Amino acid sequence: MRQAIAHFLGLAGSTVGSVSGLAAAQPQDELTCAVDLSIRNDVAxxxxxVTSRDGGKGRYQLVIAKVGRSGxxxxxxxxxxxxxxxxxxxxxxVNISVxxxxxxxxxxxxxxxxxxxxCRTAGETDLKL
Structure with a gap:
């Protein structure tokens, strides 16, 4: 099961992996962001x-949407x-079951x-097992 997820994410042969920067602003920007994803024991x-060239204070919001058989x-x-x-x-x-x-x-x-x-994942990430 984990190998199927790892294969989908380009991590074939790994039972624990991380995909960094699923979406990010350009590196030369003063403010860049990414959504990192790791899979461990059937939990995503x-x-x-966030990386900031100049630093500062502000606000963030991280939203994870899951659609599956259970709703x-x-x-x-x-x-x-x-x-x-x-x-x-x-x-x-945010941790969610796969x-x-x-x-x-x-x-x-x-x-x-x-x-x-x-920053967002590239469309929907379908973690089919």
């Missing part, structure tokens, strides 16, 4: 990540964030110092 962990669920985490200049900061973390045939989408929205970024 989505984690928001639809939306998980939302949001809050304030302080970014160090040139550093990478984790914002929000079910055969379920679809997942993650969206991270940031507002820092007047700049707004939205």
């Amino acid at each position: 962990e989505f984690r928001g990540a 639809t669920s939306n998980m939302v985490q949001s809050g304030q964030v302080t970014l160090e200049p040139g550093g990478r900061t984790s914002v929000g973390s 079910e055969a045939g379920s679809s997942y989408e993650a969206v991270l929205t940031l507002e820092v110092g007047g700049a707004r970024r939205e």
Whole structure:
């Protein structure tokens, strides 16, 4: 089961893996973001990540939508964030069970110092087992 997920994510041969930067702004931007995904023991962990050239304070919102046989669920985490200049900061973390045939989408929205970024998975990530 985990190997099927790993294969889908390009991690064939790995039982634990991480895909970083499913969507991100251009590296030269002063504010970039990504949604990191790791799979461990049939649980998918989505984690928001932000890099800021100049640092600053702002807000984030991480939304995970899951559609599967058991129905639809939306998980939302949001809050304030302080970014160090040139550093990478984790914002929000959501764990969901991986079910055969379920679809997942993650969206991270940031507002820092007047700049707004939205990072999302490339469409829906279908983790078919």
